Amino acid sequence: MSKVIGLSGNEAAAYAAKQSKVDVVAAYPITPQTIIVERFSEYVANGEVETEFICVESEHSAMSACIGASLAGARVFTATCSQGLALMHEMLYIASGLRLPIVMAVANRALSAPINIHCDHSDMMGSRDCGWIQVFCENVQEVYDWIIQAFKLSEDLNVLLPMAVNFDGFTISHAMEDIKVLEDEEVEAFLSTRKVKYKLDPNEPMTFGALMLPDYYFEAKRQQEEAMKKAYEKYIDVVKEYEKLSGRAYNYLHEFMLEDAEAAIICLGSTTGLVRQVAKKLRGEGKKVGVLKPWLFRPFPSKEVLKALENIKSLAVLDRAISFGAPFGPLCSDIMATFFSEGKIIPIFNVIYGLGGREITPKEIEEIFNLALKTAKRGKVEEKVKFIGVRE
Amino acid sequence: MYALKDLPKEELFTSGHRLCAGCAHPISVRMVTKVLRGPTVIVSTTGCLEVSSSIYPHTAWKVPWVHIAFENGAAVASGIEAAFKAFKRKGIIDKNVDIIAICGDGGTYDIGIQAISGALERKHDFVYICHDNEAYMNTGIQRSGATPKGAATTTSPAGKKIPGKPEWKKDFIGICIAHGIEYAATATPAYWGDYLMKIRKAIEVDGPAVINVLTPCPLGWRYEPKDTIKISRLAVLTRYFPLYEYERGRYKLTIKVPKPLPVEEFLKIQGRFRHLFNPEFKKELDEVKYYVEENWNRILKLCGEA
Numbered sequence: 001m002s003k004v005i006g007l008s009g010n011e012a013a014a015y016a017a018k019q020s021k022v023d024v025v026a027a028y029p030i031t032p033q034t035i036i037v038e039r040f041s042e043y044v045a046n047g048e049v050e051t052e053f054i055c056v057e058s059e060h061s062a063m064s065a066c067i068g069a070s071l072a073g074a075r076v077f078t079a080t081c082s083q084g085l086a087l088m089h090e091m092l093y094i095a096s097g098l099r100l101p102i103v104m105a106v107a108n109r110a111l112s113a114p115i116n117i118h119c120d121h122s123d124m125m126g127s128r129d130c131g132w133i134q135v136f137c138e139n140v141q142e143v144y145d146w147i148i149q150a151f152k153l154s155e156d157l158n159v160l161l162p163m164a165v166n167f168d169g170f171t172i173s174h175a176m177e178d179i180k181v182l183e184d185e186e187v188e189a190f191l192s193t194r195k196v197k198y199k200l201d202p203n204e205p206m207t208f209g210a211l212m213l214p215d216y217y218f219e220a221k222r223q224q225e226e227a228m229k230k231a232y233e234k235y236i237d238v239v240k241e242y243e244k245l246s247g248r249a250y251n252y253l254h255e256f257m258l259e260d261a262e263a264a265i266i267c268l269g270s271t272t273g274l275v276r277q278v279a280k281k282l283r284g285e286g287k288k289v290g291v292l293k294p295w296l297f298r299p300f301p302s303k304e305v306l307k308a309l310e311n312i313k314s315l316a317v318l319d320r321a322i323s324f325g326a327p328f329g330p331l332c333s334d335i336m337a338t339f340f341s342e343g344k345i346i347p348i349f350n351v352i353y354g355l356g357g358r359e360i361t362p363k364e365i366e367e368i369f370n371l372a373l374k375t376a377k378r379g380k381v382e383e384k385v386k387f388i389g390v391r392e
Numbered sequence: 393m394y395a396l397k398d399l400p401k402e403e404l405f406t407s408g409h410r411l412c413a414g415c416a417h418p419i420s421v422r423m424v425t426k427v428l429r430g431p432t433v434i435v436s437t438t439g440c441l442e443v444s445s446s447i448y449p450h451t452a453w454k455v456p457w458v459h460i461a462f463e464n465g466a467a468v469a470s471g472i473e474a475a476f477k478a479f480k481r482k483g484i485i486d487k488n489v490d491i492i493a494i495c496g497d498g499g500t501y502d503i504g505i506q507a508i509s510g511a512l513e514r515k516h517d518f519v520y521i522c523h524d525n526e527a528y529m530n531t532g533i534q535r536s537g538a539t540p541k542g543a544a545t546t547t548s549p550a551g552k553k554i555p556g557k558p559e560w561k562k563d564f565i566g567i568c569i570a571h572g573i574e575y576a577a578t579a580t581p582a583y584w585g586d587y588l589m590k591i592r593k594a595i596e597v598d599g600p601a602v603i604n605v606l607t608p609c610p611l612g613w614r615y616e617p618k619d620t621i622k623i624s625r626l627a628v629l630t631r632y633f634p635l636y637e638y639e640r641g642r643y644k645l646t647i648k649v650p651k652p653l654p655v656e657e658f659l660k661i662q663g664r665f666r667h668l669f670n671p672e673f674k675k676e677l678d679e680v681k682y683y684v685e686e687n688w689n690r691i692l693k694l695c696g697e698a
């Protein structure tokens with residue numbers, strides 16, 4: 001039995017963590033994620049959870065404490081973004097390198113300087129290669145659903161990798177939506193308690209975080225990459241099982257009117273909703289456009305992306321982050337590599353948009369679609385990287 | 393009080409580690425592991441002890457042990473403690489698990505001070521032991537906030553103009569006590585009975601406790617490996633390193649030194665202070681002596697012995 005309640009993205013994240021019966025939360029406030037920490041403190045203060053909540057003195061310590069707790073065998077949750085995520089950077093690699101399940105909500109926010117509290121994806125893209133599983137959410141419902149699913153995937157004994165659940169700062173973190181939530185018992189049955197193979201256990205002393213020199217380090221990293229592959233396989237089991245429970249279907253990608261589309265936009269997060277709306281309008285005008293949204297960003301669903309875009313003649317890739325000095329934005333680089341590696345050459349162009357919370361308008365999205373359609377006709381890209389919505 | 397014959401024979405920190413001959417770290421760790429109260433988890437930060445005791449696929453540790461990074465021993469311990477607390481609340485475990493962090497002075501006085509401050513303020517139940525060899529030895533003898541005035545390191549070399557580190561050693565124990573913790577102490581392996589007693593007291597405290605243990609380093613201090621314990625003792629007998637403890641507001645000098653040896657006895661057998669004996673650096677040598685005396689008087693006053 002599910003019920004409908006009104007929650008913001010932050011509240012949904014805190015509520016999902018509560019229902020997941022986390023053992024330890026260690027977190028530090030940063031806008032626009034702060035409310036997650038506040039809501040969770042309220043649960044603790046009211047005795048609604050049995051969680052140990054550590055109000056640490058920095059994000060570096062937040063992630064350090066999460067790592068310690070996860071090593072002890074606990075189910076662990078935290079939240080951050082932007083400068084906080086950057087301060088955690090060193091520890092992100094240690095969490096994944098030690099193969100520790102941890103779930104982290106990231107209310108994506110731009111990075112300083114100049115300081116800015118609004119959304120873009122620069123924070124998580126800066127930690128793209130840290131060995132965490134990463135999903136991007138489109139709305140509050142997805143935040144709720146993904147936090148719960150993340151525990152299942154992250155803690156799977158064949159996976160054992162930390163997982164970041166990304167959602168756009170303010171746009172999702174502060175937007176109130178009516179969402180369907182599961183009953184506590186349903187979540188409990190879906191997750192059960194965390195199973196642990198290796199932990200800090202006085203009955204069975206083990207050494208963690210050892211020094212690995214050139215004779216072993218490479219093998220450890222190779223295994224980590226194998227774990228990503230396992231995560232990729234397990235992912236689909238998790239979403240299917242969750243679908244049975246919730247009726248809400250997730251997949252690697254959300255495909256929208258792609259079957260016969262000539263041109264498509266691919267993008268992450270909350271922007272996708274608007275892009276779909278514009279696509280619908282253009283379809284009404286007889287323009288063959290479609291939209292692709294990856295939920296899963298790491299490991300990157302290359303195979304599925306190729307399949308979904310099989311018949312596309314031109315593609316616009318929207319990036320809400322810059323990879324300074326690189327040929328393309330981060331998502332576009334992955335798309336380019338995906339296509340090129342399979343010998344599929346179609347005109348693809350990159351659109352950098354929305355940095356520091358700049359809104360993208362329906363009109364701008366329409367322009368991007370029209371450009372993609374034009375590109376499909378010409379079979380050639382005019383401008384490889386376009387900045388949309390910026391005063392030049 | 394501990395008698396040697398009462399200590400467990402079993403070694404929880406085994407031979408075969410790669411620490412240098414004469415290094416005081418393993419001596420200290422063996423002492424720690426002789427007075428454990430029960431199930432224990434040990435955390436270490438990046439440094440000599442960690443890199444030499446856990447070279448995969450080997451380990452010298454027979455207790456659950458974890459190294460995570462250089463600056464976060466206290467934060468990691470916080471997380472472990474929280475997890476065990478949650479397990480207890482949920483009825484998953486019923487036994488108490490002691491948590492001990494053993495970290496270098498670099499990871500403590502400098503880069504780790506924020507995490508330590510946070511953990512002490514939050515009152516996590518763990519013991520923090522700082523292995524104070526007065527420099528970053530793992531990266532090759534660079535100065536730290538624990539390096540004493542006048543000591544030569546590779547980043548505070550004894551040059552023609554500046555003879556060694558110009559600044560005084562940080563009062564780490566003072567900083568910890570200012571957090572309102574129950575127990576803090578200084579120690580050195582030369583006074584093993586004193587050290588064992590302090591470790592056990594620290595473990596038994598409900599909440600955080602801190603011990604700063606002087607761990608001489610033959611390489612960094614430039615002396616013969618056989619002299620480690622001798623130097624540890626000289627540090628105390630010259631009043632260079634006062635041994636005291638703090639317990640719920642009360643300070644106590646645990647090793648009294650009524651007739652101190654001249655500070656030079658401690659300084660002159662170490663290469664790191666050799667330059668201070670050049671006539672042109674007499675002023676600096678006097679400053680070191682002044683520091684030692686001032687510090688001793690300060691501690692005496694705290695201990696109500698002045």
Ligand SMILES: Cc1ncc(C[n+]2csc(CCOP(=O)(O)OP(=O)(O)O)c2C)c(N)n1
Nearest residue numbers: 438439440462496497498499527528529530
């Ligand atoms: C963030 C970070 N900065 C620098 C280092 C390099 N580093 C490793 S160990 C170390 C010094 C360790 O000194 P200390 O804590 O005094 O321990 P010791 O080796 O002297 O026992 C440094 C600087 C690191 N590992 N991490």
